[in-house]
Amino acid sequence: VQRFEHGHDAADKGLYRHYMLKEIYEQPDVIARVLEGRIHQGHVLEQVFGSGASELFDQVKMVQIVACGTSYNAGVVARYWIEKLVGIPCMVEVASEFRYRKTVCMPGTLFITISQSGETADTLSALREAKEQNYLGFLSICNVAGSSLVRESDLAIMTNAGPEIGVASTKAFTSQLVVLMLTTLVLARRYGFDGEQEIVAQLEQLIDLTEQVLALDPQIQKMAEHFVDKHHALFLGRGTIYPVAVEGALKLKEISYIHAEAYPAGELKHGPLALVDEDMPVVAIAPNNSLLEKLQANLEEVRARGGKLFLFADSKAQVKPGNDLELITLPDVPTVMAPIIYSIPLQLLAYYVACLKGTDVDQPRNLAKSVTVE
């Protein structure tokens, strides 16, 4: 296993072997940049969403998110946040599906698009389709100012992640999550949510937490060795962590070409458990004990089938590592921040597996950075 020196302000790849690793390591800085100028005295500033944002947000009764790939996964996390903290319905749909079917637009629905490049063809077409309907307004969450998506939306908020060169998205994803939390908060305050200052404080602590998680790098490099000769993997999560599992599996697919698939943990026994044997490692992401307890029965079944478990959990997890269980212990994090924090070790895992397999990490086969064609 190769080791590298990490430097946070490296220009281009700097001391990093790949852009992807550099971009993973930039995440504490990126999170700081996402928050910069957006927070004042523990509250999210609304003007950062664009002029007329407050008036538009006042009328939001429902949210429709449309995106592709990694951005879609960020949208699914936001759905859980919005329904929990705002208490209004939030639908999320893959752009290529949304644009080709007859959808229903309810009065007061805010239409949110998410895209790193702002040029994703299906997302842009979905936005244009939606503009023919009765949506309340259009908000774009994007990493490129002046992109088509931003220009064609009423409101936009930048993810400020800086250029992302690696085809497999990393810092773009976590920055989208932070922006989606800011969006959740400005909507939630209109529905009587009183926890904004607490969550803003947690967002500010994210920078440190992200650094702590990056320090797990050597452990994750070691864990990666178990995946080199594998052709499959199953990723399990629940709630906000389910889309994090989906994103983790997508990373492994994209750059290591391992067929990784994610399931909401409760669905395991409705089919995929048949796949589990010694050739199918199971990656379980269980940031707190109440989730872990629910996973426990599943995990026992996986072990009983000779499957090996790779568990990402916090210090309160009541499990013992052993031959059939590898454990990475993360710092304790507030529940609502878990999707952001737990994404990072999964990025590192995919990265180190790909390095060990010798694939072209920054330019995986068949994939383009921005999918600007249908």
Added chain:
Amino acid sequence: VQRFEHGHDAADKGLYRHYMLKEIYEQPDVIARVLEGRIHQGHVLEQVFGSGASELFDQVKMVQIVACGTSYNAGVVARYWIEKLVGIPCMVEVASEFRYRKTVCMPGTLFITISQSGETADTLSALREAKEQNYLGFLSICNVAGSSLVRESDLAIMTNAGPEIGVASTKAFTSQLVVLMLTTLVLARRYGFDGEQEIVAQLEQLIDLTEQVLALDPQIQKMAEHFVDKHHALFLGRGTIYPVAVEGALKLKEISYIHAEAYPAGELKHGPLALVDEDMPVVAIAPNNSLLEKLQANLEEVRARGGKLFLFADSKAQVKPGNDLELITLPDVPTVMAPIIYSIPLQLLAYYVACLKGTDVDQPRNLAKSVTVE
């Protein structure tokens, strides 16, 4: 490859080698039974949903479907139907996710559960959770009269599929789809939909169409040979056919232990395309040309990567079979019936692959027929 005699009224397994094959072949009869007594002069009878159904349906403004596994896949098809034909929002969620998160209940929302056994633990718990909320009413779509789900719901409609012994659900799925279409129609007539008689006529033609599709059995047996030495497969579909692709992949997982995964076709280029090579067959389900055109670019990419394509399409498909493309041509079917019809060849494909691999088709490893524990 073994061949069997098929008889439709066989008691127990009869002349069939497995319950699953018998149950696949029962589908024309099952569809006839689902429709029996539910249709009058081209219209769906509302009293078959239970007493008070009409009054309850009059107030429906939104639909929330909750289910697990195969039943969840049926629910996703219904979502497309309801949003298109009724024009009201329809949300679908995996029961194990729904029950453990804070969800939002909008006024006028009909809560629908789907379960073959009516005893699925997560679905039953989700129903009980939902009853604490403000839902308009509770409809259960179920194959077992007197089951817990039926007893605890305001309304219920039976799928009349008869006992299903094979663990991998087949006739239960198609009968759920037919019942979901009946449900869609009774809601749609309240929102000015004028195509009910046309769709009812199409439902009545389903019986014949199903027979025609079953006659493709020898071709599908032959196609199955290509999968025997494979460890992966990718299933692609769009719109109502996307959940059919998910269900097709689930069948292959459950009984052949091949790691099959489904994607909405438009998402292929956002990651999974990196997986495609000569070891990853791609199954594309494209019941009409407008879908096929959209798939065409994807399919070219798959071919360029050495991937082999297995296409299920109708007679208008503009493709030539060859070394890199196997084609099964289905009868032309009305768009809205395609999810029901196209499910059947995918069941047969999974069945014959499993037979060739010598797995325990009716009792796949690790799985139970009814998941009555969490």
